[in-house]
Amino acid sequence: MKIGILASLLYYKYQSFINNFFYELGCEIISSGETNKRILDDGVKYCVDEACLPIKVFHGHVYSLRKKSDMIFIPRIMRLHKNEFICPKFCGLPEMIKNSIPDLPPMIQDTLYADSKDGLKNWAFSIGEKITNDKIKIENAFSISLKKQIESKKGIKDKNYKINVALAGHPYNIYDDFLNMNVVKKLNRLNVGVMTEEKLNEEYINRQVLKLYKKPFWTFARYTYGFTSYLAENKLVDGIVYISSFACGIDSVVIELIKDRIGSFPFLILKIDEHTGEAGFDTRIEAFADMLERRKAIEDNISASW
Amino acid sequence: MYYLGVDVGSVSTDIVLLDKSFSVVEELYLKTRGKPIQVIQEGFKILKSKYDDKQITAVGVTGSGRNITSFLIGADAVKNEITAHATAALNIDKEVSTIIEIGGQDSKIIILREGIVLDFAMNTVCAAGTGSFLDRQAERLEIPIEEFGDYALKSTSPVRIAGRCAVFAESDMIHKQQLGYKQEDIIRGLCEALVRNYLNNVAKGKEIIQKVFFQGGVAANRGMKAAFESALGFEVYIPPHYNMMGAIGAAILSSETVKKGEVTKFRGFNIAQSNVLQSSFECDGCPNRCEVVTLEENGNTIGCFGDRCGKHSSKMTV
Numbered sequence A: 001m002k003i004g005i006l007a008s009l010l011y012y013k014y015q016s017f018i019n020n021f022f023y024e025l026g027c028e029i030i031s032s033g034e035t036n037k038r039i040l041d042d043g044v045k046y047c048v049d050e051a052c053l054p055i056k057v058f059h060g061h062v063y064s065l066r067k068k069s070d071m072i073f074i075p076r077i078m079r080l081h082k083n084e085f086i087c088p089k090f091c092g093l094p095e096m097i098k099n100s101i102p103d104l105p106p107m108i109q110d111t112l113y114a115d116s117k118d119g120l121k122n123w124a125f126s127i128g129e130k131i132t133n134d135k136i137k138i139e140n141a142f143s144i145s146l147k148k149q150i151e152s153k154k155g156i157k158d159k160n161y162k163i164n165v166a167l168a169g170h171p172y173n174i175y176d177d178f179l180n181m182n183v184v185k186k187l188n189r190l191n192v193g194v195m196t197e198e199k200l201n202e203e204y205i206n207r208q209v210l211k212l213y214k215k216p217f218w219t220f221a222r223y224t225y226g227f228t229s230y231l232a233e234n235k236l237v238d239g240i241v242y243i244s245s246f247a248c249g250i251d252s253v254v255i256e257l258i259k260d261r262i263g264s265f266p267f268l269i270l271k272i273d274e275h276t277g278e279a280g281f282d283t284r285i286e287a288f289a290d291m292l293e294r295r296k297a298i299e300d301n302i303s304a305s306w
Numbered sequence B: 001m002y003y004l005g006v007d008v009g010s011v012s013t014d015i016v017l018l019d020k021s022f023s024v025v026e027e028l029y030l031k032t033r034g035k036p037i038q039v040i041q042e043g044f045k046i047l048k049s050k051y052d053d054k055q056i057t058a059v060g061v062t063g064s065g066r067n068i069t070s071f072l073i074g075a076d077a078v079k080n081e082i083t084a085h086a087t088a089a090l091n092i093d094k095e096v097s098t099i100i101e102i103g104g105q106d107s108k109i110i111i112l113r114e115g116i117v118l119d120f121a122m123n124t125v126c127a128a129g130t131g132s133f134l135d136r137q138a139e140r141l142e143i144p145i146e147e148f149g150d151y152a153l154k155s156t157s158p159v160r161i162a163g164r165c166a167v168f169a170e171s172d173m174i175h176k177q178q179l180g181y182k183q184e185d186i187i188r189g190l191c192e193a194l195v196r197n198y199l200n201n202v203a204k205g206k207e208i209i210q211k212v213f214f215q216g217g218v219a220a221n222r223g224m225k226a227a228f229e230s231a232l233g234f235e236v237y238i239p240p241h242y243n244m245m246g247a248i249g250a251a252i253l254s255s256e257t258v259k260k261g262e263v264t265k266f267r268g269f270n271i272a273q274s275n276v277l278q279s280s281f282e283c284d285g286c287p288n289r290c291e292v293v294t295l296e297e298n299g300n301t302i303g304c305f306g307d308r309c310g311k312h313s314s315k316m317t318v
Helices: A011-024 A037-046 A052-063 A094-100 A117-131 A135-151 A183-189 A200-207 A219-233 A247-260 A279-299 B036-049 B066-074 B081-092 B133-139 B147-154 B167-180 B183-202 B220-230 B244-257
Strands: A002-006 A028-031 A069-073 A078-079 A109-114 A164-170 A193-195 A237-247 A267-272 B002-009 B010-017 B024-031 B055-063 B100-101 B107-113 B115-124 B210-216 B276-283 B291-297 B300-305
Touching: A002 A011, A011 A028, A011 A094, A011 A117, A011 A135, A011 B167, A037 A052, A052 B107, A078 A094, A078 B024, A109 A117, A109 B244, A117 A135, A164 A183, A164 A219, A164 A279, A183 A193, A183 A237, A183 A279, A200 A219, A219 A237, A219 A247, A237 A279, A247 A267, A247 B183, A267 A279, A279 B115, B002 B036, B002 B066, B002 B244, B010 B055, B010 B244, B024 B036, B024 B107, B024 B244, B036 B066, B036 B276, B055 B081, B055 B244, B066 B291, B066 B300, B081 B100, B081 B115, B081 B244, B107 B183, B133 B147, B133 B183, B147 B183, B147 B220, B167 B183, B183 B220, B210 B220, B210 B244
Parallel strands: A002 A028, A002 A069, A078 A109, A164 A193, A164 A237, A237 A267, B002 B055, B100 B210
Antiparallel strands: B002 B010, B010 B024, B100 B107, B107 B115, B276 B291, B291 B300
């Protein structure tokens, strides 16, 4: 069976599990591949106008696969951690797709509450049973892919840069190089190293969040808030670069919370939308890198010479 | 011995020549009109009659068109607008603590403390709150943008215009017009809307302390200066070459490269006469379908960019 896997949204976080699970079940995996202009254009064309860019791009990925696979994997992801939710657009994703894109193959859209291992396992079984009757095979596929997911190396932590920034934002904005116009490469080229939230022990993240007057119920919010505020407070990086899709509701709150916490610590917000002209993006990154360099020079007690 | 600075912005292209002590000896303010290359050639034609290539010690470029320009004229310093504007302002006055810069597509706030950029912010992907907002409304009202500020100052009781988005502002403005409000009151309202938008978005959370410099093309608008002053409650200074600050900064930054002992990469004023061709094509090497631009001068390719992978641009040996 050919199964269509969308290299978009939470795939960036859980690709090890997804790919291995379907592979072990004996499926042929058809990936939508990296985002490209075609995918962007189709996504914008088929998606409702109000959605954010990553959701639009997801539509484009689906469109690119619709004639190539027997089934398409679009799970309804409700929850990743206990007592938390993720963005509501994920909960309604199968409906959004069904109502916007014509001529779709059957969809695997099982609802996932991943806050317990049982929940995750039940979900995996209900998917597996659509593909095979062999329970042992499903059991095996589940344990192998879960193991691979846990072992998989995620995140970026550059070494040997004098200036380093925390790169924050939703994983699908950080790792989709087409959407973020290759921001990691651009920063590296300006001699700025990058660190992402996966490289910080989750315990530190959770401890930071305790200082908020109320526990955030968005998973993405907890991660980005805890990650950025911890690095800023302990001066483990020189600045924070936050990639945020235009009109993101969660970001609009988290960014304010972060600003409130870190005070005057250097913070650059890069908004991404359909733009593919890079001039505006480059200006902001270059200016930020310049600023960090000058600030560092002052801190190191070397007089700035301009 | 001159330093040449070029700022290719969305609305205007500014060219300056500075002498050794960074005083402006020549300034050209040209409208870009979407044709950066032709405009630079036009400017160089004017400069060519007065100056010699050998008099140029170093060249700096800035602005959103800085990359294409650096290929065309040969630049020693290619710098972003924030650094360029801050450099130019500090050269005039070391005391400046805040720079409000509003250009055609961008608006910025730069926070300086003791001569270094401590913080900055720019408008996000949306160009509301920038010069193009005023430009558009001026066009609608059929008032030359140069006179816009004077109209605003004539107002006795400004009307409130929604400032969040240029499209919202326009519909609000039309409704107020239809109700019979005076034009100057509407224009003053627009200036106030822009200032409100700037302070609430771009400058949000930033501490604006004196001395404040107001620069960029929009500083020409006296109504905007007045609106800023009434919102902030203190005086806002407009430097003498307010619309040239980016170019001046780029020229000053270029002088640093010469200090390091480098010879200028300047390609000479003669490019004014060259036959420069821009062409673009969609690369079909991969699904990214990059829009690649190539720049040809008298049949020789002098620049190539826009590809993500570097397949085309890396062939260039500039």
